[in-house]
Amino acid sequence: SQTIHQWPATLVQPVGSPLSLECTVEGTSNPNLYWYRQAAGRGLQLLFYSVGIGQISSEVPQNLSASRPQDRQFILSSKKLLLSDSGFYLCAWSGGTPMGEQYFGPGTRLTVT
Amino acid sequence: QQQVKQSPQSLIVQKGGISIINCAYENTAFDYFPWYQQFPGKGPALLIAIRPDVSEKKEGRFTISFNKSAKQFSLHIMDSQPGDSATYFCAASLGLNAGGTSYGKLTFGQGTILTVHP
Numbered sequence: 001s002q003t004i005h006q007w008p009a010t011l012v013q014p015v016g017s018p019l020s021l022e023c024t025v026e027g028t029s030n031p032n033l034y035w036y037r038q039a040a041g042r043g044l045q046l047l048f049y050s051v052g053i054g055q056i057s058s059e060v061p062q063n064l065s066a067s068r069p070q071d072r073q074f075i076l077s078s079k080k081l082l083l084s085d086s087g088f089y090l091c092a093w094s095g096g097t098p099m100g101e102q103y104f105g106p107g108t109r110l111t112v113t
Numbered sequence: 114q115q116q117v118k119q120s121p122q123s124l125i126v127q128k129g130g131i132s133i134i135n136c137a138y139e140n141t142a143f144d145y146f147p148w149y150q151q152f153p154g155k156g157p158a159l160l161i162a163i164r165p166d167v168s169e170k171k172e173g174r175f176t177i178s179f180n181k182s183a184k185q186f187s188l189h190i191m192d193s194q195p196g197d198s199a200t201y202f203c204a205a206s207l208g209l210n211a212g213g214t215s216y217g218k219l220t221f222g223q224g225t226i227l228t229v230h231p
Binding site: 032034042043044045046049059090094099100101102103104105106107109 | 145147149154155156157158159162164200202206217218219220221222223224
């Protein structure tokens with residue numbers, strides 16, 4: 001069965017510091033991968049998606065970037081965090097089925113102070 | 114045209130009652146409509162989903178009703194239980210067959226906080 005992991009689970013970082021969040025998927029190959037941000041416990045906003053190694057598409061211009069160095073690894077980064085980057089970051093994967101079902105990871109709670 | 118509007122924002126139901134959450138969309142090209150359930154501090158979990166070629170799908174106590182002409186779909190939770198208390202999100206996407214460009218990107222509603230009182 002497929003499993004999706006995210007770490008760290010929680011993170012507190014000062015403004016201006018760098019960020020690296022990691023997401024890995026097990027039990028599948030060549031998944032589509034997605035990064036979402038959820039603010040204030042409501043509403044998920046798609047940030048980035050990837051259909052293959054090194055292929056990243058950005059949905060919203062912002063202070064963040066994403067990379068996919070391996071087939072089942074997706075990384076969300078920032079060089080300098082802003083207060084507005086605080087939120088709940090969720091990684092998701094889909095297996096390319098016709099329905100395109102997406103399955104979410106446990107999330108990372110980021111607080112920028 | 115990519116919006117999905119969800120209502121109500123919050124809902125209180127007594128145990129055993131029926132919970133109904135509604136969503137409306139604008140993009141007639143959407144062809145996949147999932148519902149997610151999210152508990153505090155957890156990632157959303159896929160609950161049930163429907164394609165527009167059917168008007169209703171039922172899985173246990175959860176039913177999706179779909180009205181293509183009205184561009185609306187709803188989630189019905191029968192015999193609601195306190196354990197159903199969570200935030201529910203509807204979503205829509207172009208699926209993975211829309212000319213190879215949609216990549217299954219989901220557009221989410223703003224969520225409904227459901228509270229089921231014992």
